[in-house]
Amino acid sequence: MGMTVVEKILARATDQPHVKAGDVLEPRVDLAMSHENGALVINQFQEIYQGTGLQARVWDPDRIVLIFDHRVPAESAKTATNQKKVREFVAQQGIKKFHDIRGDEGGICHQILPENGYILPGQVVVGTDSHTTSHGALGAFSFGIGATEMASVWTLGRILNVEVPGTIKVEVHGHLQPYVLPKDLILHLIGRISAQGANFKVIEFHGPAIEGISTSGRLTICNMAVEAGATSGIVPTDAETVRYLHEEAGVEGTVEVLRPDADAVYDKVIEIDASILDPQLACPHTVDNVKSIQEVAGKQVNQIVIGSCTNGRLDDIRIAAQILEGKKVARNVRMLVFPASARIYRQALKEGTLLTLMEAGAVVMNSGCGPCLGVHQGALADGDVALATTNRNFKGRMGNPSAEVYLCSPAVAAASALTGKITDPRKGA
């Protein structure tokens, strides 16, 4: 019986020839990432060592990554103190993969990991953030865990008692039409299978449409796999994976190509025809409340957000700039742009993309999670409607339970910024 990609990864991480869905394993962890909640992980880590007489040392400082992104620069004394605690821990433990609040190497964790070449196909990656599913875009088995689980990983270098998840195969035929983007594809899938349609499963993505999507777009897709409840999304390694790692992530040498066996066993197969997809929106207040743009076009909006770990990469910012070039953001709309990393920010700065956006009326903010989770910057007023390229629209998500959040692609966000209403980017394109 053949294996899926994740089964192959877990077999290797446990030194076994074969594993199957349902097996309970303790795989080695290749990379363990935390952001500001590293402060809580540190508490739990120290508690594990309490009373043992042992000095609290992480299992391997080179496999731990710490990144500040959720509240940067700190919005409160409490956050600043948490960040300080993480900084001290990083120094004390000799952790080198640390990304502080900086304009040269800072940014959102799910962009920092791939762009620095930290992620490789075949790795087991865990992060104290649910959107750690993103890194399946590079063929890693990558999933979110809680802070105490991470403290256990920091101690033992393994993740304990993992049940090998079953895999859903998603086969995407055809190709996306102009101004229909990877975000529309993943929103469509979530709408189709629901917010719990892939609970405790992995979604393995295949087909010509996926092969034609760049790593940036694959990151968008795997990022939101968790919004269907998936443990992880994964794209089997191909030529694009190798290109990205060599050309954009600074990885040298051979990149392993990891594909599922032809006779791998899947829980189910879902087929999508990409070529007939319209732009999609997730409507308030659940990510699976997905509608085609025709059904919601014309809805007035107050704030547009382009950015986040889902859609804050260069191609996302570029398509927005292309739509807004020489035009103006509507007077009754605030448009906020958050590049996903300082590197992306500088690239967009150099090529003039940010200038185009600012001349149109957008406000360009520093790299970070921004308003996505409602803790910092860009809070909404009572009754406000936000249109965002982020990944969640739960009630209260952007800091106000009396506001509404719609999720969409950067093309829909930019086209809507011009009119102040939800607008199909294909109109007038």
Add this chain to the structure above:
Amino acid sequence: MSKVVLKLGDDVSTDIIYPGRFMATVLPTETPQYAFADLVDFNTRVKKKEIQPKSVIVAGSNFGCGSSREQAASCLKGPDFIVIARDFARIFLQNSINLGLNTIICPAIEADEGDELEISATQVVNETTGKSFELVPLPRARQAIIDAGGLIPYTRQRLLQAKK
């Protein structure tokens, strides 16, 4: 006997259980004050410590979906709630087991606020309505952690074994 003090529907996200704007608060001793902060009446009762330990929150399917924030589990562990849901989202369930929050998977559960429940290892009996509902065991992969009293003591045992 445990009383149902809150009844919720499907897909209750961690943003509802513990809104993101309070995430800078991490200590389990401090998180309960923000439990269900946007359900103001319920939150007020939690803050005033008006709710008995072992009171029950009943929910539909996919309880705890969304963020990995552990505060969503620790804020319910502090007041010693029992959470009975039709099923749970993965990370929330793991966080709950790791911290020792009592989570019960009961796919057919029917109970309203004010109902009194008798909970055993295999079923929930709603004493108010007279109906009983079977439980689904927690994922077997996690049993060793439950038996050890949570992931911290379990990891500590494993650490000490490895050092021997």
